Amino acid sequence: MLLDALSTLPELEAVFSDAAVLSAMLRFEIALARAESRRGIISEAAANAIASLTIDSLDAAAIARNARASATTAVPFVDALVAALDGTSREAAAVVHRGATSQDVTDTALVLCLLRAQPIVDGFHERIASALRRLSDEHAGTVMLARTLLQPAAPTTFGLKAAGWLGSLSRSHDAMTDAFRRACVLQFGGAAGTLAALGGDGWRVAEELARELGVPLPDAPWHAHRDRLASLVAACGVYAGAVSKAARDIALLMQAEVGEAAEPGGGSSAMPHKRNPAGCAVAMTSAARLPGLVATFLAGMAHEHERGLVGGPAEWTTVSTAVIATGSAAAALAGVVENLRVDRGRMREALDGTHGAILAERAMLLLAPVLGRQAAADAVRQALRASASGGFMAALLANPAAAPIIEAAPAGFEDSPNYLGMADQFRRRLTGDASE
Amino acid sequence: MLLDALSTLPELEAVFSDAAVLSAMLRFEIALARAESRRGIISEAAANAIASLTIDSLDAAAIARNARASATTAVPFVDALVAALDGTSREAAAVVHRGATSQDVTDTALVLCLLRAQPIVDGFHERIASALRRLSDEHAGTVMLARTLLQPAAPTTFGLKAAGWLGSLSRSHDAMTDAFRRACVLQFGGAAGTLAALGGDGWRVAEELARELGVPLPDAPWHAHRDRLASLVAACGVYAGAVSKAARDIALLMQAEVGEAAEPGGGSSAMPHKRNPAGCAVAMTSAARLPGLVATFLAGMAHEHERGLVGGPAEWTTVSTAVIATGSAAAALAGVVENLRVDRGRMREALDGTHGAILAERAMLLLAPVLGRQAAADAVRQALRASASGGFMAALLANPAAAPIIEAAPAGFEDSPNYLGMADQFRRRLTGDASE
Amino acid sequence: MLLDALSTLPELEAVFSDAAVLSAMLRFEIALARAESRRGIISEAAANAIASLTIDSLDAAAIARNARASATTAVPFVDALVAALDGTSREAAAVVHRGATSQDVTDTALVLCLLRAQPIVDGFHERIASALRRLSDEHAGTVMLARTLLQPAAPTTFGLKAAGWLGSLSRSHDAMTDAFRRACVLQFGGAAGTLAALGGDGWRVAEELARELGVPLPDAPWHAHRDRLASLVAACGVYAGAVSKAARDIALLMQAEVGEAAEPGGGSSAMPHKRNPAGCAVAMTSAARLPGLVATFLAGMAHEHERGLVGGPAEWTTVSTAVIATGSAAAALAGVVENLRVDRGRMREALDGTHGAILAERAMLLLAPVLGRQAAADAVRQALRASASGGFMAALLANPAAAPIIEAAPAGFEDSPNYLGMADQFRRRLTGDASE
């Protein structure tokens, strides 16, 4: 759709398309019929008739339209199955969906779609992680300004910066993977969540059904307990936040006035000279949807009794949009970091452009123990005011109280690459390359 | 789409469909060409060539796909116009979109779509308002339990209850109407928001363009100032909240154990006896999307400089989804209240079922000034404990201290319809029928 | 409190402090007693006894603690009044709070606090508006880069930029003022919202009470209909979003690499050279609370029946935090814009630093009608690649096809101040100085 072109991707849209959703719903019903036939609850002939159904016989638009009358897509969906079977197998028409309820088919269908979406999102993350690891290694020694509150702070390396993004993305990807694993389990409880319609066979049908669908069987049905899906949506939100952090940093580095890094970028409809951080913008635009979606899911967790007024149907949109937008954000960031150009020269210029002011902390550390905090601060501040002409260090050396202390400092004191502390150790720990 | 079947409506989807969006974008470009040709900026021939374009020559899916490369649909859209014109009019291809920038076309297209959506939403509101006014009038004298924290409180009327819903819906509909009016204005500023590309003609082209599109011209372009759209989304959120309030109340009244009102309702895929408050559920499901969408819009208001990283494109989805979901909620509530059955008998039974306990406040008001607050409270509490057998009033009359005070109260004291205070005056003020 | 030091202000905290809240609650009860005494419902002596109460006799901490037992502060508050009166006037103890219910006192107390908060917030806005108007006038002719997606776009003026902030802030302040006016009305409905406890006197007591408190009387009680408060919180959210937009722009302009504007700023605990955009940071930090608060309010609008499970008490925190954070954001922005230093030189340098590339749109407008869109685009792109050395315009003039067209352009074509279009007209319209 044009309206959300920047927060979706065709390959993820496809996973949650009407056809895909109907397919997943039908897979549930077919697997249920097979499981029930194996347990002797319905005949093999009926199961075969159900198994021969395809989504071609279903009218998604009509099902969507009719869903409003019963507040669930499951009712018109089952009606459509019955209609499709009525001509061919009266028995199958009588027993299709037997023992199941609306949320069994809709929740499990959602799970089946999520299981298809996960590897797509993972693929984007792997591209990001691999590109960031490479960038971090390449730029282990690329010194640049750290910036706090958008102002020059002290030296760091681009290698550490990239590793920081990687660390946060990897941690939150791990958490998202875990959340997918916990959330993607069978929902099968029948009308009241007791499988009463299946008599003593409930558990065995559930086991067969889970095996048939390749989906784990949880301790109990979860039709009214949505914590697992909530945790998944929230984990997407955290991951998207980490994507957004990296994208914003890169867009800021790409400002013409900064120019330390650049993604391929995109153009403008009016201005031929523009080279916009389009990939970062798409990543951030996609990620921006998540906080609201997470809040929507959480605010709706209090399902009334065994099925809430608002509930499954509201969550369906929220979960799918969240996963799609997260994947879209990751895809955009993958494109950005795989093609990122880093400008070591501009980074160095920015450091030099501070005229040494970023070493003010270092000067304080030397001067304060000798001169006292106040006198040291005065000397540093005075030197900072003079730093635009000649530089901070020269100005400090012109101060008779400070000069001897500074002169006694180790050689190379004033050189940024000598003021990097643990930057590379942290970098290696974050990239998992901390063998040393 | 199946996934959001319960929070959209075909007629509102159509307003924001790819075809509708492309149409609106094209309307902008055609109107711009006409305006510029009238001011002599481009030739009439070029304007005519542009005006002869139709959306049939445009590939929405391709535009959506390519939008990611430039973080706007406008760039591939204009490219598609140029390609479509290249064969027929080299001049038109050169001047199409002249002087405009991406957000001019996308923001104004959004406004054009909003102007089509508004009367649809209004239509649902009018149905709600008319039905509620009728229900309130019909049930001006229908006494029922007011309930606070879901417990019986004191008598009220269903007429006042319906009028309360109407009041809140009318106020928030007025506010939404106002917000639509303020938000639906032309966006036209060119690359930097100065219309510099049009030289001295900027303002006059803008005036022509606004007239051509039938959209008011604001004081200045608003490409980076999103307060008007924010207010519109927020107003939708408030209106949807008011819808949700009425829907929840009705679903609660429809509980089998309460049974005081019922909407037509819908069925279950498993249980033939179910009559679910499906309309209320759809209304609440649709409305549940709004808080998160409003938060998303507000959180994204700080567009960087003259166009933000996240911005227009993110808002497009948010605004359209908000308006669609609001309309969907209103449509569902309209269906509910137009077909609501009110059960006066059950309402009366519920009052009686409290055995007079809901008159405890009234008893306190009589007893406290005479007996003192503590003694009155003790007498009332004692009578309440005894109320299940024989009733609260009988128990109170058995108390020698309380009896004479109660006996001196006006006749009919113990009858709920005599304890309605201002219920009907408030009702008439809320329904606008306060002529008396 | 330290934990939210950056999103509150002492003067606004004071308005919602325990003492202020208790005062407002007590004002309600005293005014109610007076109104009832005037209508002969309670004695003048009882009213006088109630009117002589002060908050010194109330233990806020105990009331807060006990509020959990009844899910409202009103119950322990009234208990405390009764206890305080018991010694002095048995009659007053019996009749205090007569005819009112919990939400009458808590909602009206909230309204009384809001009425005190509004002028404080307004004061900050007036300071912002006045400073921005002055900045806009002063810098009507200060040419600078417009930036889209954080990249140089085309020339604009700082005067227009400041006027843009002003326009958005003024519009949303107007809307907030309107929302305050609508929301700040008396809540008085008694147990069921019918004032039944006051018999036929309900309306007159309500009128007296409203007059006594200086608060308008609405059409009906609104204990369960929260659209007015919702609109107020939402309006705060929109205003805070406008504050955030200006603050972010200024923080971006203050980047060392941009340096076009600077607020006084604050220091660092580690780095003496830091001059951080602390005012912008505080404004944005405060404003960042709003979207979540608005969503919280909206998500809670569906109060069950005549008083919801979640409801008034939840809203109390949300509304007060929203207003305080909005005021805190405005106060911080006021400090920023009143003390903003604008660097015309750096603005000019940034324009020059594009080597003329920002005129690429202008060149396209000249070349495309003659050369055709594609050839013009090729010429411009080629010149852009060469622009770092010698400049865009020189490179364009070296192109034999483009040169004659460019040479025929009006003198001063290449000068940014001649490419400002409607900037000043828009500016004057936004600042309300469009008399010409």
Added chain:
Amino acid sequence: MLLDALSTLPELEAVFSDAAVLSAMLRFEIALARAESRRGIISEAAANAIASLTIDSLDAAAIARNARASATTAVPFVDALVAALDGTSREAAAVVHRGATSQDVTDTALVLCLLRAQPIVDGFHERIASALRRLSDEHAGTVMLARTLLQPAAPTTFGLKAAGWLGSLSRSHDAMTDAFRRACVLQFGGAAGTLAALGGDGWRVAEELARELGVPLPDAPWHAHRDRLASLVAACGVYAGAVSKAARDIALLMQAEVGEAAEPGGGSSAMPHKRNPAGCAVAMTSAARLPGLVATFLAGMAHEHERGLVGGPAEWTTVSTAVIATGSAAAALAGVVENLRVDRGRMREALDGTHGAILAERAMLLLAPVLGRQAAADAVRQALRASASGGFMAALLANPAAAPIIEAAPAGFEDSPNYLGMADQFRRRLTGDASE
């Protein structure tokens, strides 16, 4: 505070009070001084002087007030330490906070507070879990109506209902515990996150500092990477959602018209007969704050570079409010479930009150395979219409086509306790008592 009396608890407020926050900040500085003195970076005398500081010498209100000037509480806090030390040890004044930056002290102080809050929240959860396990065991055989969309569905047990709440709460408590563990790690990175100020000693000082504070040392500083805190806030949101689910269910069961369960409840300021689900209301009111807080945190994750404009300070409020509100919700639910009275009689009456209609699904399962789906549905619907008089089963037996099938069903067919399927197995799996 009165304004948020229903979403806080004194014991959790205390953990995040000004005194507690200052204590935690001071603990950081003292531990840092000790660590640095052990590594020979500062003298033992200086470390001792710093270690002798107490929060009595600090003015929390002044620090909060001054925090706005630098957008962090750390700057005025360190200034206050320096002022306090200046009189006693010039050396200590010079070296306090050496090598650290603002976020080191504020983030680590937050972590220290969180570590104190966690066992308090855990204690409430343990009370809930133990009470729910007991309720579930006691009511393993208590048959009641399952309700979907607030309408009678089919029989279930209260034991399973309680176990469902327990399952969701236990899972989300486990996730919250995990999130606490991941989030509660030392933040120590110095000005740029490299510990450069400590030269080659950075890592060892960090190790000493972590050991001194009893807080784990992570792979690298996380000043600008907030995924761990985001996950914690989100986990609180999921847990609070699970609390809210149980609280809402109980409040619905406690409706006078349902009366199947009751918490002790609270009173009204106007109506002596009221017994409100005050505990449920407080639980839901507290939990209602979470979705907005989670969205706020997530929306703010994109910190600019090494410290964002909005960031730490905004998060401080969000995280602490989230944890306090989560604890408050859990405490309220603990009170509810520990004192819950379950009314087996009313549960049975509600089942009987459906006149057998809840067995309609069961009848369909028997009839459909024999009569065909449509004929079976017709028979069932006809019987449902007649069920109010005489009951559903009698009506069905009056149908000549249906009667023989029904009569052939196993004895006790029409008895709810025989239609519970896997209810007890699910219950035992959820309570962890599935040994059989």
